[in-house]
Amino acid sequence: MNKEKNFLNTFNKFYMEKNKKKIKEIEKKNTEIEKRLKEMRGFLQSKQIELEDIEGKNNSIKEQYKRAKDIFFQRGITFTVINKGYGIKEWDNLLISKKSGLWIIQTKGGEDIKILDKEVSSLLEEILKDKNYSLVVTRIEDRFIKIKLHTV
Numbered sequence: 616m617n618k619e620k621n622f623l624n625t626f627n628k629f630y631m632e633k634n635k636k637k638i639k640e641i642e643k644k645n646t647e648i649e650k651r652l653k654e655m656r657g658f659l660q661s662k663q664i665e666l667e668d669i670e671g672k673n674n675s676i677k678e679q680y681k682r683a684k685d686i687f688f689q690r691g692i693t694f695t696v697i698n699k700g701y702g703i704k705e706w707d708n709l710l711i712s713k714k715s716g717l718w719i720i721q722t723k724g725g726e727d728i729k730i731l732d733k734e735v736s737s738l739l740e741e742i743l744k745d746k747n748y749s750l751v752v753t754r755i756e757d758r759f760i761k762i763k764l765h766t767v
Contacts, residue, residue, distance in 0.1 A: 684742055687742060687766075693763050696759065698758055704752065710722070710750065713740075748766050748767060
């Protein structure tokens with residue numbers, strides 16, 4: 616019986632040591648996970664603050680864009696182009712056509728007066744979508760022509 620008791624005591628000690636090692640490993644992993652979790656919470660919090668800042672800036676830009684559109688719809692846009700003797704008169708209506716993704720201001724005869732850059736073209740396309748608009752020569756000077764685009 617003593618041998619059995621010794622055997623059980625030895626087995627219990629071995630089993631206890633093995634479990635102590637597992638517990639230490641688990642505690643170490645738990646500490647590492649808690650550390651990573653704390654880092655991730657800090658990272659998430661900083662990104663949340665960054666997101667709120669970006670959303671605030673985005674809302675501000677949207678409001679400015681809306682105001683700019685409202686001003687455009689109220690007043691229109693004036694383009695100034697170099698007068699190269701196009702044979703047009705004040706109050707003549709002009710045309711806008713689209714070629715290769717760019718908007719082009721043309722005379723009624725199809726002569727190109729001004730090719731708008733890509734940014735202006737895409738902006739006007741968005742603003743004038745499903746709107747009626749008019750393009751009129753408002754002033755002709757020796758060197759420049761003023762053209763007004765407005766919605767009707």
